Amino acid sequence: xxxxxxxxxxxxxxxGERATLSCRASQSVYTCLAWYQLKPGQSPxxxxxxxxxxxxGIPARxxxxxxxxxxxxxxxxxxxxxxxxxxxxxxxxxxPATFGGGTKVEIK
Amino acid sequence: QVPxxxxxxxxxxxxxxLSLTCSVSGVFISDHYWSWIRQSPGKGLEWIGHIYYDGTxxxxxxxxxxxxxxxxxxxxxxxxxxSSVTAADTAxxxxxxxxxxxxxxxxxxxxxxxxxx
Numbered sequence: 001x002x003x004x005x006x007x008x009x010x011x012x013x014x015x016g017e018r019a020t021l022s023c024r025a026s027q028s029v030y031t032c033l034a035w036y037q038l039k040p041g042q043s044p045x046x047x048x049x050x051x052x053x054x055x056x057g058i059p060a061r062x063x064x065x066x067x068x069x070x071x072x073x074x075x076x077x078x079x080x081x082x083x084x085x086x087x088x089x090x091x092x093x094x095x096p097a098t099f100g101g102g103t104k105v106e107i108k
Numbered sequence: 109q110v111p112x113x114x115x116x117x118x119x120x121x122x123x124x125x126l127s128l129t130c131s132v133s134g135v136f137i138s139d140h141y142w143s144w145i146r147q148s149p150g151k152g153l154e155w156i157g158h159i160y161y162d163g164t165x166x167x168x169x170x171x172x173x174x175x176x177x178x179x180x181x182x183x184x185x186x187x188x189x190x191s192s193v194t195a196a197d198t199a200x201x202x203x204x205x206x207x208x209x210x211x212x213x214x215x216x217x218x219x220x221x222x223x224x225x
Contacts (some may be wrong), residue, residue: 030120034211043202043215044153055213080208087153096168099153
């Protein structure tokens with residue numbers, strides 16, 4: 001089973017700042033990686049798939065990069081609606097699809 | 109957004125079977141993969157398994173002995189049965205859909221199911 005390690009666990013930033021979230025895989029997942037946003041009381045939302053492709057309706061301030069074992073989700077300028085928990089998920093080595101432990105982006 | 113709605117008991121006794129049904133609207137249940145994903149309190153997301161519209165299933169090896177996912181295309185529904193539950197199975201259970209088996213596009217609201225006597 002592929003283990004995904006996300007860092008940092010918590011990111012404290014102000015609106016307008018740039019957020020950089022990391023996801024590291026225990027073995028290569030090529031570019032088979034997605035990012036999700038989860039807010040309290042809501043369902044997860046797919047943001048990025050195939051490591052760098054934005055899902056339908058996702059604003060351009062969200063971008064993904066990386067391949068192999070190291071991946072990054074960047075939010076170029078944080079909006080108030082972006083404060084949430086973010087999870088990465090790999091699909092290269094299944095079953096099972098696995099998720100990282102999450103990074104919480106909180107208001108500083 | 110594709111509306112997905114879970115239904116089923118929110119409280120299950122230990123050793124019994126947890127059963128949930130997901131009703132799909134807005135898309136054809138065919139040509140999609142339908143998954144169950146859960147999140148235990150304070151923990152991350154765990155993929156339980158999926159079913160394709162033709163009935164083909166794939167399960168998380170860690171749960172495989174206790175899981176069954178089925179589909180009823182005539183009703184646009186798919187279901188989860190998780191047997192022999194314990195307190196460790198207490199979680200928010202999401203039904204999820206996607207046009208492929210790699211990513212998860214459409215999520216239900218995710219009811220909290222508690223295992224307790």
